Amino acid sequence: MNKSRLEAFSDGVIAIIITIMVLEIKTPHSAEWKDLLPLYPVVLSYIISFVYVGIYWGNHHHLLHTVKKVTPGMIWANMHLLFWLSLIPFATAWMGENHFAPHTIIVYAVLLMLCGAAFAILQQAIMKSNPFSANMLLVLERLRRKAIISIALYLLAIPMAFVNVAVSGGLFVLVAIIWFIPDPNIARALEE
Numbered sequence: 001m002n003k004s005r006l007e008a009f010s011d012g013v014i015a016i017i018i019t020i021m022v023l024e025i026k027t028p029h030s031a032e033w034k035d036l037l038p039l040y041p042v043v044l045s046y047i048i049s050f051v052y053v054g055i056y057w058g059n060h061h062h063l064l065h066t067v068k069k070v071t072p073g074m075i076w077a078n079m080h081l082l083f084w085l086s087l088i089p090f091a092t093a094w095m096g097e098n099h100f101a102p103h104t105i106i107v108y109a110v111l112l113m114l115c116g117a118a119f120a121i122l123q124q125a126i127m128k129s130n131p132f133s134a135n136m137l138l139v140l141e142r143l144r145r146k147a148i149i150s151i152a153l154y155l156l157a158i159p160m161a162f163v164n165v166a167v168s169g170g171l172f173v174l175v176a177i178i179w180f181i182p183d184p185n186i187a188r189a190l191e192e
Helices: 003-023 037-064 072-086 090-097 102-129 135-161 165-179 184-191
Strands: none
Touching: 003 037, 003 072, 003 090, 003 102, 037 072, 037 090, 037 102, 037 165, 037 184, 072 090, 072 102, 072 165, 090 102, 102 135, 135 184
């Protein structure tokens, strides 16, 4: 398998994930502005998850640009990541429908932690199967550190959900900021 098939499959799954999430937003049965207000938790959870899925898509795209050879281990590591990402619509809907109740925040944090771990596993599978320059290895090591920091922040969000769900939400936003722009050093290292 070449990497373009792996990318195309992943892009398709991610597009379906976003589609499922938006279909969870139910339209009100009246045309009054006030009837949109009860939808704010559902819409807010959708926005958060849309940004997260977009971040994963962008970083996944950059990571796959480093691939020279696709191996079965990489295919399964990619499927592992897509599995956890495919559960985001469920956690998003549950969190929004229940107005960010602590248990829904905990499930969301655990899911994001599993997505982060799966991304790190995919990166390791790619590193194991592809020869890289010293500069690229340095860039990929920085990505690994970002993954560890992210997982630690998700772990912290779990107990914080019982203290104040807004703190957990702030931690989710912090991790999103960390990953929002894919590392431009990947492109630079590839040009070497």
